[in-house]
Amino acid sequence: MTAWRAARAIPGGRFLLRIEDTDFTRCRQEFEAAILDDLAWLGIDWVRPVRRQSEHRADYQAALEHLHDQGVLYRCFRTRKDLLALAGGAPHASDPVDARAFTGGPMTSGEEGERLERGEAFAWRLSLAAVRERLGNLEALTWVEEGTSAPGIRQATPERLGDMVLGRKDIGAGYVIASVVDDALQGVTHVIRGEDLVETTSIQRVLQALLGLPTPVYRHHRLLLDANGKRFAKRDRSETLAAIRAQGVSAEALIASLEA
Numbered sequence: 022m023t024a025w026r027a028a029r030a031i032p033g034g035r036f037l038l039r040i041e042d043t044d045f046t047r048c049r050q051e052f053e054a055a056i057l058d059d060l061a062w063l064g065i066d067w068v069r070p071v072r073r074q075s076e077h078r079a080d081y082q083a084a085l086e087h088l089h090d091q092g093v094l095y096r097c098f099r100t101r102k103d104l105l106a107l108a109g110g111a112p113h114a115s116d117p118v119d120a121r122a123f124t125g126g127p128m129t130s131g132e133e134g135e136r137l138e139r140g141e142a143f144a145w146r147l148s149l150a151a152v153r154e155r156l157g158n159l160e161a162l163t164w165v166e167e168g169t170s171a172p173g174i175r176q177a178t179p180e181r182l183g184d185m186v187l188g189r190k191d192i193g194a195g196y197v198i199a200s201v202v203d204d205a206l207q208g209v210t211h212v213i214r215g216e217d218l219v220e221t222t223s224i225q226r227v228l229q230a231l232l233g234l235p236t237p238v239y240r241h242h243r244l245l246l247d248a249n250g251k252r253f254a255k256r257d258r259s260e261t262l263a264a265i266r267a268q269g270v271s272a273e274a275l276i277a278s279l280e281a
Contacts, residue, residue: 022276023242024213025065027168037207038067041196042075059262063272072207074199081194084202084232085145085187091231093151094187095127096143098136124149124183145188149179152227162226168213168240175239177223185224201225205234216241 028036038060042048053073060067074081088094104123126148127133136143153159162177179185188194204212219241229236265275 022063022065023240025067027211027213027240031211035068036066037209038071039200039203039207040071040073040075041200042073043078043081043194043196043199044192045075046192048075055263059266062262062266063276072203074196074203077199077203078193080202080206081188081199084198084228085194088147088187088198088228088231089145091155093148093155093231094145095148095151095184096133096137097123097125097146097184097186098128098133098141098143099123099125124180126150126184143190144186146184147187147224147227148184152179152231156227156230159227162223162230164222164226164236165238166240167238168242175222177226178220179223179227181220182224187228197221197224198228201228201232201234204237205229205232209237211240212237213240213242215244217244 025036028034040053040056042053057071085094123146128136149159156162159179160176163174164177166172166175185197186195187198203209222239222241226236228234
């Protein structure tokens with residue numbers, strides 16, 4: 022709703038809806054249908070056709086290969102459990118920040134070759150060390166943040182997420198790089214999303230520099246929280262819009278409660 026209203030407030034503004042379904046192992050047609058139905062119920066309209074990332078994998082793979090040619094990617098064979106163990110955590114840790122910020126770097130070519138021969142799964146990670154060698158001072162990378170409690174010029178701090186995963190052997194390029202490519206291809210000028218993605222913006226700012234792509238203006242808004250102050254998430258079985266609609270709540274009443 023925030024992004025839709027912002028687009029309507031700009032003369033000639035367009036609201037773009039994108040289906041980020043790069044991970045085909047988790048996406049279902051019925052999930053997409055529910056999203057479209059919920060948005061229409063809220064009174065939101067969008068430019069058609071909708072861009073589905075699953076239909077444009079070649080664009081993202083080309084970007085991933087370009088990064089590989091620049092020498093800033095490496096294969097990582099460590100599992101989530103391995104990373105949590107390295108961070109001193111446990112597989113059930115609720116917020117494995119240290120595991121996310123892994124910066125172990127590539128393994129030796131000999132060990133990597135052996136693992137590839139065994140057909141082991143791997144992820145493509147962005148090497149911040151290699152990126153710094155190529156781009157220099159990453160803190161010099163900035164973006165314009167508007168409409169929040171702290172608008173202005175923001176500096177990229179990619180080290181907070183470490184050597185981020187950009188793709189996997191099984192699905193190819195992931196949404197972090199796919200969104201950067203899509204923003205450029207679709208001529209996106211403003212990206213409006215939750216404040217939980219501020220750190221991801223730093224990584225995407227690095228990718229824009231590496232790929233020679235423009236940087237949109239960003240706005241990171243506050244998250245919707247439940248009665249316990251916890252953000253709504255599918256993994257926590259949070260209440261869905263469909264469930265709220267089934268209770269007889271109107272779109273107008275729901276929007277008013279969120280803006281209160």
